[in-house]
Amino acid sequence: MSVLVFADTSEGIYKKSTLETVSYAKAISDLLGSELVAVSMNATDNTALQNYGANQIVNVQSASLNNKQYAATLTQIAKEKNSTVVVLGNNAIGNSVAPLIAAQLKAGYTSNVVAVPINTAPFTVVRKNFSGKAFGQTQILSEVKVIGLAKNSFGIVEKPTTATVTDFQATETNTTLASVSVDKNSGKIAIADADIVVSGGRGLKEASNFSLIEDLAEVLGAATACSKPVSDMGWRPHSEHVGQTGKPVAANLYIAVAISGAIQHLAGVNASKTKVVINTDPEAPFFKAADYGIVGDAFEVVPKLIEKLKAFKAENA
Amino acid sequence: MKILVCISHVPDTTSKINFNNELTEFDTNGVQFVINPYDEFALTRAIWFQEKQGAKVTVVHVGDASTEPTLRKCLAIGADDAIRIDAVPTDGFFVAQQLAEIYKQGEYDLILTGKESIDYNGAMVPGLLASFLDIDFVNACISLEIDGTTATAETEIDGGTETFTANLPLVVAGQKGLVEEKDLKIPNMRGIMMARKKPLSIVAPVEATAVTEIERFEKPAQKAACKMIDANDVDQLIELLHNEAKVI
Ligand SMILES: Cc1cc2nc3c(=O)[nH]c(=O)nc-3n(C[C@H](O)[C@H](O)[C@H](O)COP(=O)(O)OP(=O)(O)OC[C@H]3O[C@@H](n4cnc5c(N)ncnc54)[C@H](O)[C@@H]3O)c2cc1C
Numbered sequence: 001m002s003v004l005v006f007a008d009t010s011e012g013i014y015k016k017s018t019l020e021t022v023s024y025a026k027a028i029s030d031l032l033g034s035e036l037v038a039v040s041m042n043a044t045d046n047t048a049l050q051n052y053g054a055n056q057i058v059n060v061q062s063a064s065l066n067n068k069q070y071a072a073t074l075t076q077i078a079k080e081k082n083s084t085v086v087v088l089g090n091n092a093i094g095n096s097v098a099p100l101i102a103a104q105l106k107a108g109y110t111s112n113v114v115a116v117p118i119n120t121a122p123f124t125v126v127r128k129n130f131s132g133k134a135f136g137q138t139q140i141l142s143e144v145k146v147i148g149l150a151k152n153s154f155g156i157v158e159k160p161t162t163a164t165v166t167d168f169q170a171t172e173t174n175t176t177l178a179s180v181s182v183d184k185n186s187g188k189i190a191i192a193d194a195d196i197v198v199s200g201g202r203g204l205k206e207a208s209n210f211s212l213i214e215d216l217a218e219v220l221g222a223a224t225a226c227s228k229p230v231s232d233m234g235w236r237p238h239s240e241h242v243g244q245t246g247k248p249v250a251a252n253l254y255i256a257v258a259i260s261g262a263i264q265h266l267a268g269v270n271a272s273k274t275k276v277v278i279n280t281d282p283e284a285p286f287f288k289a290a291d292y293g294i295v296g297d298a299f300e301v302v303p304k305l306i307e308k309l310k311a312f313k314a315e316n317a
Numbered sequence: 318m319k320i321l322v323c324i325s326h327v328p329d330t331t332s333k334i335n336f337n338n339e340l341t342e343f344d345t346n347g348v349q350f351v352i353n354p355y356d357e358f359a360l361t362r363a364i365w366f367q368e369k370q371g372a373k374v375t376v377v378h379v380g381d382a383s384t385e386p387t388l389r390k391c392l393a394i395g396a397d398d399a400i401r402i403d404a405v406p407t408d409g410f411f412v413a414q415q416l417a418e419i420y421k422q423g424e425y426d427l428i429l430t431g432k433e434s435i436d437y438n439g440a441m442v443p444g445l446l447a448s449f450l451d452i453d454f455v456n457a458c459i460s461l462e463i464d465g466t467t468a469t470a471e472t473e474i475d476g477g478t479e480t481f482t483a484n485l486p487l488v489v490a491g492q493k494g495l496v497e498e499k500d501l502k503i504p505n506m507r508g509i510m511m512a513r514k515k516p517l518s519i520v521a522p523v524e525a526t527a528v529t530e531i532e533r534f535e536k537p538a539q540k541a542a543c544k545m546i547d548a549n550d551v552d553q554l555i556e557l558l559h560n561e562a563k564v565i
C-alpha cells in the first residue's frame with residue numbers, strides 16, 4: 001500500500017504548489033500509515049522531495065508528455081506501487097490528467113479538495129462546490145481514490161526523510177495528440193502561481209489606465225488580473241479574466257481596484273486569504289467580502305500606494 | 318461531421334446557494350437553471366461548425382424531466398436534436414458512463430463539453446469520458462479548428478498556451494475563448510418555434526455505479542467586518558498588510 005503524488009516541475013524546478021501537494025500527500029500517508037511515493041517529472045534535483053516526506057522517489061525524465069501519456073505513466077506506477085490514494089494538484093496539468101487516471105484505476109475522483117480527509121473509513125474529503133459558495137463533504141467509495149488539491153489550501157510542510165530513488169521510463173500509449181507549439185507568457189507571473197494578484201475593473205474606464213494595475217503589480221511581484229467586462233471589451237486578455245466563469249484565484253493577497261464585487265466575481269476570488277478593495281463607492285458589495293477597504297478614487301489612491309510601497313520595499317529589502 | 322455536445326444544467330450564476338435543513342441536498346427552490354456557461358461556449362462553437370462546415374449537432378444531457386427547458390434552449394440556439402438520459406446524475410463517473418454509451422451508438426466525430434460544471438465543479442466528466450472511450454482529450458480549450466479528420470486545438474497551460482493537433486474522434490473540453498463572448502447566441506422567436514419541432518429523445522440509463530457520494534454541505538464561515546482605511550493614509554494599509562495579515 002502507498003500514497004502516490006505527482007510532482008511536476010517547471011524548467012526542472014518544483015513549483016511551490018507542487019511542494020504543497022507533496023506535503024498534503026504526506027499528511028494522507030501519515031493518516032493511512034503507508035509510504036509516500038513521489039513521481040518526479042523532469043526535475044534537475046529530485047532529492048528536494050525528501051524534505052517534504054517522500055519515502056520513494058520515482059524519477060521520470062522524458063521529452064514533453066501529453067495528458068494521456070502522463071496518465072498512462074502514473075497509472076502504471078500506481079499499480080506497481082499498490083497505491084490506494086493518488087494525489088495531484090489542481091493546476092492545468094493536474095486537471096487534465098487526474099480524471100484520466102481515475103478512469104483507468106476505476107477510482108472515484110474529487111477535485112478542489114481543501115483539507116486532509118476528515119475520515120479514512122469511509123474515506124471522506126471536504127471539497128469546494130458551487131464555485132466556492134459552499135463546501136461538500138464527499139465520500140469516495142472506490143478502493144482507489146484520486147484527489148485533486150485546491151491551491152493554497154494546505155501549505156508547505158517540511159518533513160525530512162531519506163528516500164530511495166528509482167528511474168522509470170514513461171509508459172507508451174496510443175495517442176494522436178501532437179504538440180505543435182507552446183507559447184509562454186514570458187516575464188509575466190501566472191495568476192495560478194502568484195502569491196499576490198492585483199486586479200482591475202470597469203471603473204478604470206479604459207485600457208491604457210491599466211498601467212496603474214501593472215505598476216502596482218510590479219512593485220508587489222504580483223500577477224495582473226481583471227473582471228469579466230474588462231476582458232470582454234478587450235482592454236485586457238481573456239487569460240486575465242478571474243471569477244466564477246474565469247480563472248479561480250486563491251492568492252495570499254488579492255487587491256481589487258475599481259471592481260464592484262458582483263457575485264460571480266466574488267465566487268472566483270473568495271478563496272484568497274486577504275482581500276483589499278479600492279473603490280469610490282462606499283456601498284460597493286465588494287467591501288462586505290473584503291478584509292481591508294479604502295473608499296477613494298483609484299487614480300489618486302493607487303499612485304500613492306505604489307510610491308509608498310516602493311519606499312517600504314526599499315526599507316525592507 | 319457529427320458533433321455531440323454534453324450539456325450540464327446548472328443554477329444561474331447569480332443564485333444564492335442554500336441547502337435543505339439536513340444540509341444534504343442543494344435547495345432548488347426559486348433557483349433559475351441555465352446552460353452551464355462553459356458548455357455555452359462549446360455549443361456555440363459546434364453551431365459554428367454546423368453553419369460553416371455542415372456539421373450535425375446533437376446535445377445530450379443526463380438529468381430528470383425538470384431539465385428539459387435547458388435542452389429546448391439548446392435546440393432554440395441551433396442544435397439539430399437532443400437526447401436526455403433519464404436519470405438523476407449522481408456523480409461524474411455515472412454521468413461519463415452514460416455519455417460513453419450515447420457516443421458508441423451515434424458514431425460521433427467530436428465530443429464537445431465544458432471544462433467544469435459551475436455547480437458541483439467536478440471537472441472530470443470530459444476526461445473520464447475520453448478515457449472510457451480510449452480517445453484523445455484536450456482540456457481547457459480556447460480555440461478549435463477542424464480540417465477533415467484533423468483537429469487543431471489551443472489550450473491553456475500553466476503560464477501560457479499550447480497548440481495541439483489530433484485526429485478525430487476527440488473529446489474537447491471548452492471554455493471562454495473558444496468563441497467570442499459577443500457571438501454567444503440568445504434564442505430568438507424563430508429559434509424557439511423551431512425548437513418545438515426538433516427531436517428530443519429520452520433514453521433510459523445504462524447500468525452504472527457512482528463512486529462518490531456527497532454526505533453534507535457547509536457554507537463558508539462568515540467573514541469578520543472589513544477594516545476601513547482612510548484614502549489619505551495608505552501607509553496604514555501597508556502596515557496592516559505587513560504586520561497583521563503578513564502578506565507583504
Ligand atoms: C453568466 C455570468 C457570468 C459571469 N462571470 C463573471 C466572472 O467570472 N468574473 C467577473 O468579474 N464577472 C462575471 N460576471 C459579470 C458580473 O456580473 C459583473 O458584471 C462584473 O463582475 C462587473 O465588473 P466590474 O466590477 O469591473 O464593473 P462594475 O460592476 O461596473 O464596477 C465598477 C466599479 O468601479 C468603481 N469605480 C468607478 N470609478 C472608480 C474610480 N475612479 N476609482 C475606484 N473605483 C471606481 C465603481 O464604484 C464600481 O463599483 C458574470 C456575469 C454573468 C451573467
Ligand SMILES: Cc1cc2nc3c(=O)[nH]c(=O)nc-3n(C[C@H](O)[C@H](O)[C@H](O)COP(=O)(O)OP(=O)(O)OC[C@H]3O[C@@H](n4cnc5c(N)ncnc54)[C@H](O)[C@@H]3O)c2cc1C
Pocket residue numbers: 323324325326353355356377378379380405406407408409410412429430431432433434435436437438439440441442443529530531532
Ligand atoms: C440530486 C443530486 C445529487 C447529487 N449527488 C452527488 C453526489 O453524491 N456526489 C457527487 O459527486 N455529485 C453529486 N451530484 C452532482 C452530479 O454528480 C453532477 O451533476 C455530475 O456529476 C456532473 O457534474 P460534475 O461537476 O462532475 O461535472 P464536470 O466534470 O465539472 O462537468 C464538465 C462537463 O461535463 C459535461 N457534463 C457534466 N454533467 C453533465 C450531465 N449531467 N449531462 C451531460 N453532460 C454533463 C458538461 O459539458 C460539463 O461542462 C448530484 C447531483 C444531483 C442533481
